[in-house]
Amino acid sequence: MQLIFANPSAVWALLGVPAVLAIHLIQERLRERRVSTLFLIEKHELESVRGGNIDWIRNSKSLWLQLLCVCLLTWSLSEPRWIRSDSVQRIIILLDSSASMQAIAERLNNKLSDLLEHINNSAAKTEWVLLETNLSHELIYKGLSLAVLKEKISTFQPSLGMHNFSYAFDYAFKIRGESGAVFFISDQSVQVPSWIEPVALGEPIDNVGFVGYRINNNQFEVIVKNFSKIAQVRSWSIESGGVSEVGQDITLPAGGMQLINGKFPEDQQKIKLLLNHDRFILDDEMPLIRTKAKTLKVHIAAQKGSRTYWNKLINSIGELQTTRDEASSSLQIVEFDGSVVSDSKKPSIGFFASSQSGLSVGDIPLSESSWVQDLEWSGFIAQARSFALGRNDRVLVWQGARPLILERNKDNLLLNFDISTSNAFRHPSFIILLQRFINRIRQHRIDYEQRNINFAEGLNLNTGGDERIKVKMHNARSDSEEFFGPMNFLSLQLPVYPGFVEVEKGSEPLLSAAVQFFDSFESDFSNAKTEINYKETLQQLRLRSSEEDIFAEIALVLLIAGMGLSFLVAQGQSFWRAQSGI
Amino acid sequence: MSHDLFSKELLEQAHLEAERAAHKFEICFDRLRTGLSGNWQAVGVGSSIDFQDFRPYVAGDDLRYLDWQAYARSGQYIMKLFRAEVTPKIDLVIDYSMSMFIDQPKTKCVLELLYFIYACALKTRASFRAYAFKGEGIEALDAQDLERHQLPSLQTDKVSSPINLLPVNWRRGTLRILISDLLFAQDPQILLKSLVASDAKAVIFCPASQSEYAPDWQGNMSLIDCESKLRRRQQVTSEVMLRYQNAYAKHFTLWRSGCEKYRIPFMFMDANNQLELNLRDGPQALGVLRTCN
Secondary structure (H helix, E strand, C coil), X not given: CCEXXXXXXXXXXXXXXXXXXXXXXXXXXXXXXXXXXXXXXXXXXXXXXXXXXXXXXXXXXXXXXXXXXXXXXXXXXXXXXXXXXXXXXXXXEEECCEHHHHHHHHHHHHHHHHHHHHHHCCCCEEEEEEEECCCCCCCCEEECCHHHHHHHHHCCCCCECCCCCHHXXXXXXXXXXXXXXXXXXXXXXXXXXXXXXXXXXXXXXXXXXXXXXXXXXXXXXXXXXXXXXXXXXXXXXXXXXXXXXXXXXXXXXXXXXXXXXXXXXXXXXXXXXXXXXXXXXXXXXXXXXXXXXCCEEEEEEXXXXXXXXXXXXXXXXXXXXXXXXXXXXXXEEEECCCCCCCCCCCCEEEEECCCCCCCCCCCCCEECCHHHXXXXXXXXXXXXXXXXXXXXXXXXXXXXXXXXXXEECCCEEEEEEEHHHCCHHHCHHHHHHHHHHHHHHHHHCCCCEEXXXXXXCCEEEECCCXXXXXXXXXXXXXXXXXXXXXXXXXXXXXXXXXXXXXXXXXXXXXXXXXXXXXXXXHHCCCCECEEECCHHHHXXXXXHHEEEXXXXXXXXXXXXXXXXXXXXXXXXXXXXXXXXXX | CEECCCCHHHHHHXXXXXXXXXXXXXXXXXXXXXXXXXCCCCCCCCCCCCEEEEEECCCCCCHHHECHXXXXXXXXXXXXXXXXXXXXXXXXXXXXXXXXXXXXXXXHHHHHHHHHHHHHHHHXXXXXXXXXXXXXXXXXXXXXXXXXXXXXXXXXXXXXXXXXXXXXXXXXXXXXXXXXXXXXXCCHHHHHHHHCHHHCEEEEEEEECHHHHCCCCCEEEEEEECCCCCEEEEEECHHHHHHHHHHHHHHHHHHHHHHHHCCCCEEEEECXXXXXXXXXXXXXXXXXXXXXX
């Protein structure tokens, strides 16, 4: 059985040992006497005058009794307990999945190791459950092996931005059980429920990183921010096509930001900006790719008057091309003839237009659907026509009791008003609605595109479902290639490191993306701190898994007896001395 | 290196105490036989044999001088006192080693004894000579120095050897008095034999301090010899103390036995006691002294 001490600070009571020795040393200090009868003592030769026979402490019974009393007192005060051989505890280690945890990977291993050892020694058996606050990930580990647990922790790759921990707390509570405890490991001090033991292992870091970008054709702008409380100097460089170009050093005041702008090289689609690394490296690299959305070919089947407005709109939205060839178009804009709403097999926007002049004012429209709910329609002038909704119709915007804008079969947008008598093309919400619709169409379209992705978003792509998919990922840490069977939609977790991703369908490229990390909250380490205060929880675990040492009670009795005996021995020595005439 | 242990006040005090005692006690010269004739008596001085006085018989008196006629008349034993045939003589040797003056009580005891013998000698008009045995040699003590309370200083840088009485110029027929604590490792026979050489009568006064016969040693002690300055670290337990006391007792048992053999009265003088008490318990009990009427 393993021995533990409920009150280990009682070891300070062992200071009584040097105290007792000091008392006896002081008592037994050499006393000098001038004598005339030394020759009578020398005859016995009990002690040598010369030589190293120094004996400062007299080997007396009371000395040993007092030392024993000190040991017994220490034993009793330390509250020794024996871990029961049948004791089992369940320990949940909940890791914060925030990306900022990457900065403390080494501290996590070192500092946690001690904690885990202490916990492991609190019971005969410990069932470990390791999970993270990103509940979309599976349980990392469940088992009895501390070594495996430590290994899993060492390979932990947190990748989320700011997120809500409460779901993870609730889940941990459910799996904790009665004899368990939950330890939440983070880099900041976090408010947790009372049944969770928070362990903060962070520390403030002078972090400088990329926090945003903008790409306009071949121009790029990147923002660098200093999150620390003191001015920082960083050097930066651009890599493209295997060539690295060093830029001028930048000096950022505390909390300051700076813009770095430039151009993509003529023959390069991708570049990577790098800052010299600090302790948080995720935001020290910014891969960028020239944005190239999927091009939509738009066929406009409308009268001349209406066509003008639509051409204007198409020109204002990027990556749209008008075409006269209906067959090759991806999106049709169809003017309904009279009151007939014709169905289109392709994604389409259908509208009414009449030659009537003047604006028709109806009730203020109201957004219905979730993807347009944030749009504000005050000032929108239009008059909804009467309309019989079909089974596959979903109203996006109502005007009174009449559907104003609706979608049919998800790919068809119907504008149930006379566009020529409305101010639709001048109203921002309408334009935004159209843009969103067109983007949805574009998203569903299987075509090559280039885009920049924040890795927390993950990779989500329509793939068509008829050919094998190949995904290539490369960054400064690793290169990987993965194959997937035919599927309609690809959804992947991106590696927790800035880099590039390429997706191919069969032999056709489908997507080239730059995967970036920028999250101001995660990059700011000013609130990171270390707070380790699990002793009370540990104590409770130990008490639960152990039983009192019987001898501790006996030790108290022996202690009192020992003290009494020591007193008697000392008194006896005085008596004997008196008897011998000294 | 000399050491002036004796302050004038101490000597004066000792002299005063000794004279007070000398009023009460006298040396029994008559009992302390010389090698020539007759008894010593303690009264007056003279140069003829005269009947002088009677006194009651005391155990130990020479029966030749019993007044049988007085016994026949009174039934009591009466002694006849005669004047001394020769002048009483006292040769005193005082052990002048540092151990004799180890502490104040013993120093006082030694000085009182010295002055007592001197006072007794003066009282009986005995011829008095005194010598100090100092280390390697003998130094005569001048009576005038005694009167003036000026005693020779002690030599503290020399280790005293056991008393050697050979250099002493003993007079014939003297009462030889030795004042010494006898704390040295020596066969008693050597000294005692020389003390009673030429059929002399001797007396030994042995002053002793409580720090010698019942020392307060306990535990870790550093014992420094008062003469050699030798240090000895000694762990003193009850067993060690017992062995020491046995050794001490055994040491003086040897001296007592030797003194008995040579019929030398040996008087142990406890420095803790008053002079009169010491004289009463020791010398008077042994018949060396008697009280004055």
